[in-house]
Amino acid sequence: MRVLYLPAETGTGHNMRTLAIAGKVRRLFPGTEQHVHLGSKSAIFRPMFEAADVRVHLAPSERDHANTSQLGRTFDWTTYVGSYLNRTFISGEKMLNAIALITAIGPDLVVSDYNIAASLAAEVTGVPHILVTERYDFTLGQLDNRSLVEAGFTLPDHAEVDSIRTALTTLFGWVTRRAHSVFTDKPPVDELDRGTPVQRAIEAGTGHFVGPIVRDECAAEPVPRAELDGRFGLGGAPYVLAGVGGTAMFVENKERLLENYLSAFAKLRATHPEAKLVLIGRQQFVSEIDGVVFLDYVTxxxxxxxxxxxxxxxxxxxxxxxxxxxxxxxxxxxxxxxxYHELEAMRRLALLGYTTATEPDEGTLSEILRRAFDDPEDFARETSAAARVIAPVTNGAEAVARSIALAIAESHVRREDVATPA
Incomplete structure (x- = not known):
């Protein structure tokens, strides 16, 4: 078997999910020849894929989606489609690059992780493909215009935004119907997903919620606390682990969140002076603050x-x-x-029972930290119930890996049937 993975070129989540699948394929079907095309954070992920015996192909250029703003305040065809989608998910250049790669490698199957250009390239070249997606539709398909206005965007023409939304949902629906299988690691919530392309695929039997598509390390025993203390200088103290995220529509949002993290932590230390804050970002931190450990991306x-x-x-x-x-x-x-790209996820997480905070100020974050430190058992009970909905099984990567082998086997049978005279 020869498989080509084409994860979307934004952020790191698509790469990480692909890595989990490739690892399972290697374990279950060790003779498989695997290739991946990386367009984001290749310096981090190239050695990780190579360690899993996956051949890495790099994009001609990479864009930093974490430390540059992706959108403007006006939401219309030019700003959203022309300046954003055209260089991320729906790109003629990316589709042509994928076609060239498919032609050169000759895979039996293409695995697209929310990479619509890759799915289109697979169709053009006649190679079967599997779609892995954490989205039930394009993001805009699950947000109405009122949500965009409430988020602070200016919509000069609501009808134009409606037409973009309709076009995107039509395209995503076509891709899900053409895919051999559609896999999602996001549990369906009828209130949010009714009528979406992925929900329709699930109803048709070609779509599947398989639980988390993650690396096996997630379920493994952690390294001893002493080893962690030695590596990060934590000294055995209880600590807050905080992240500022990857792809950013507006960098100033991340900067404000960082400031509020630090302010809330300072307030926590007034009652828990032994506490530490481990802060993970995608940028370089230059200042030193007592009790705070600054880290770049940690694999x-x-x-x-x-x-x-x-x-x-x-x-x-x-x-x-x-x-x-x-x-x-x-x-x-x-x-x-x-x-806007994370509004739907926040709504889903709140409906599933997690504690959520949108645009949190120091006071909101301080209350969350207070509850976690002063009543940790109650806080943990809340999160455990929601976690069981998202993770009914430990790892859905195996289901995707087995489907890859099945899709390739079915494709070979079809080709043999066509080649054999009646």
Whole structure:
């Protein structure tokens, strides 16, 4: 078997999910030749994929989606489609690049992780494809115009935005129907997902909610606390683990969230002076603050999560899935309502029972920290119930890996039937 993975080129979650699948394929079907195309954070992920015996192909150029704003305040065809979608998810350049890669490699199957250009390229080249997605539709398909206005966007023409939404849902629906299988690690919530392309695929039997698609490390025992203390200088103290997230629509939102994290932590230390804050970002931190450990992106963050008193996390879904498997005591924070791509996830997490805070100020974050430190058992009970909905099984990557083998086998049978005269 020869498989080509084409994860979307924004953020790190698509890469991480793909890595989990590739690892399962290698374990279950060790003779498989695997290829991946990386367009984001390749310096971090290339060695990780190569360690899993996956051949890495790099995009001609990479864009930093974490430290540059992606949108403007006006929401219309030019700003949203022309300046954002056209260089991320629906890109002629990315589709042509994928076609060239498919032609050069000759895979039996393409696996697209929310990479619509990759799905289109697979169709053009006649190669079967599987769609892995944490979205039930394009983001705009699950947000109405009122939500955008409330988030602070200016919509010069509501009818134009409606037409964009309709076009996107039509395209996503076509992709889900053409895919051999559709897999999602996001549990369906009827209130949010009714009538969406992925929900329709689930109803038709080609779509499947498989639980978290994560690396096996999530379910493994954490490294001893002493080892963690030595690596990060935690000195055995109870600590808050906080993240500022990946892809940002507006960088100033992340900067404001960072300031509020630090202010809330300072307030926590007034009653818990031994506490520490481990802050993970995608940027360089230059200042030193007593009790705060600043870290860049951490690929093996699982032990940090498992030993944390509480986790404050943006709602990037790969992080949500991993923390559900780890049954982490977590609260989800959204730095700004105009981070529109995470509004749907926040609504879902709230409906599932998690503590959520949108545009949290120092007071809101302080109350979350107080509860986690003063009544940790009650806080953990809340998160455990929601985690069981997201993670009914430990790892859905195996289901995707087995479907890859099945899709390739079915494709070979079809080709043999066509080649054999009646």
């Amino acid at each position: 093996d963050w699982h032990s940090l999560v498992k030993h944390a008193q509480v986790v404050l996390s943006p709602p990037g879904w790969i992080s949500v899935a991993e923390m559900a498997v780890m049954d982490a005591p977590v609260a989800y924070v959204l730095s700004g309502r105009n981070e």
